[in-house]
Amino acid sequence: METKQFTTDEIGEAAELIRQGELIAFPTETVYGLGANALDEQAVKQVYTVKGRPSDNPLIVHVSDFEMVTQYVTDFPKHTKSLVDAFWPGPLTLIFDVKPTTFSTTVTGGLNTVAFRMPNNLKTIELIKEAHVPLVGPSANTSGKPSPTTAKHVYHDLHGKIAGILDDGPTQIGVESTVLDLTTKNGVPVVLRPGAITKEQLEQVVGKVTLDQHLITEKEAPKAPGMKYKHYSPDVPVWIIDGDKDVFDKAINWAKSKNQRIGLFTSDRITSAFSTEVTAIFSFGEDTVEQGTKLLFAGLRSLDEQNIDVIFAQAFPESELGIAYMNRLKKAANQKILKIDSIFE
Ligand code: TXA
Ligand code: MG
Numbered sequence: 409m410e411t412k413q414f415t416t417d418e419i420g421e422a423a424e425l426i427r428q429g430e431l432i433a434f435p436t437e438t439v440y441g442l443g444a445n446a447l448d449e450q451a452v453k454q455v456y457t458v459k460g461r462p463s464d465n466p467l468i469v470h471v472s473d474f475e476m477v478t479q480y481v482t483d484f485p486k487h488t489k490s491l492v493d494a495f496w497p498g499p500l501t502l503i504f505d506v507k508p509t510t511f512s513t514t515v516t517g518g519l520n521t522v523a524f525r526m527p528n529n530l531k532t533i534e535l536i537k538e539a540h541v542p543l544v545g546p547s548a549n550t551s552g553k554p555s556p557t558t559a560k561h562v563y564h565d566l567h568g569k570i571a572g573i574l575d576d577g578p579t580q581i582g583v584e585s586t587v588l589d590l591t592t593k594n595g596v597p598v599v600l601r602p603g604a605i606t607k608e609q610l611e612q613v614v615g616k617v618t619l620d621q622h623l624i625t626e627k628e629a630p631k632a633p634g635m636k637y638k639h640y641s642p643d644v645p646v647w648i649i650d651g652d653k654d655v656f657d658k659a660i661n662w663a664k665s666k667n668q669r670i671g672l673f674t675s676d677r678i679t680s681a682f683s684t685e686v687t688a689i690f691s692f693g694e695d696t697v698e699q700g701t702k703l704l705f706a707g708l709r710s711l712d713e714q715n716i717d718v719i720f721a722q723a724f725p726e727s728e729l730g731i732a733y734m735n736r737l738k739k740a741a742n743q744k745i746l747k748i749d750s751i752f753e
Pocket of ligand 2: 546547555
């Protein structure tokens with residue numbers, strides 16, 4: 409199958425293919441999604457096949473407006489309207505109880521709930537409107553690999569396997585949406601996956617919110633299926649460096665003593681200090697968690713293609729957006745973190 413790159417003028421053609429059960433990758437503000445008609449079970453099954461993903465993972469249903477959700481949900485929890493007003497379109501996924509039999513178990517993973525999101529991307533909104541159906545959209549990458557933040561990443565992983573890609577340049581945020589469960593028994597919303605909409609921002613709108621740490625560490629059986637699988641991993645091993653230049657210095661010397669070729673994923677500030685000592689560098693520029701998050705997956709993908717033995721990646725404090733960043737990086741690193749006094753003997 410030839411994978412076509414669709415321009416803005418060709419959104420109608422892409423929408424027609426969606427209606428015919430084909431898969432089209434679409435841009436969002438977070439990562440690129442692998443789109444299929446959420447009401448077409450065969451098409452959704454095909455999403456799992458081309459990703460090579462285990463099929464007990466519930467999918468997010470992408471809509472073009474809140475109105476679309478009302479076709480599938482009868483009783484909305486009390487905070488729904490204020491959350492939608494505050495954060496849609498945007499990187500917030502909301503979980504509701506759905507009417508029985510509206511979506512196949514391929515979409516729901518066998519749960520009574522479904523996750524909905526309205527992405528903040530005009531082309532994708534137009535694609536959904538023209539297709540007249542909601543779209544499932546897991547990240548458009550081979551399962552286990554870093555999520556795609558450019559159309560090129562999607563093409564690299566999935567060309568020949570999907571009908572097309574709608575290109576809208578690099579994504580702005582770089583990690584997947586915050587997933588918020590509004591169906592909890594005690595009425596307190598729970599963040600199941602941290603993203604760019606932070607717990608603090610949510611609390612300003614709805615009061616108390618909790619963060620399900622179990623899903624973050626992956627140490628225990630997860631509530632949402634799919635969180636248990638290895639994620640975001642390059643083939644080259646990743647270590648998180650939690651500290652300033654002195655810790656990088658020790659880590660680099662340690663790797664060199666073992667004849668390892670090193671790749672760095674760091675800000676310019678760190679990169680500039682070590683540029684002559686390592687084999688490969690992907691700098692994310694300005695030393696902010698926003699920049700690190702935006703380029704994390706692109707950086708891991710790029711370093712993975714170079715001739716290196718280890719990737720050292722910069723940590724950020726685990727607060728606000730840093731929670732989402734570290735959540736992805738810890739999975740990529742399989743939880744391996746070097747701190748100043750940890751392992752360098
Ligand atoms: O930013 C994003 O959300 C991207 C872009 C493409 O929109 N999409 C994305 O979709 O990450 P997906 O389908 O891979 O997200 C699935 C995750 C599951 O692993 C689970 O954490 C959560 O969303 N999820 C979905 N439905 C759920 C449900 N009914 N209950 C609990 N968690 C659910
Ligand atoms: Mg994914």
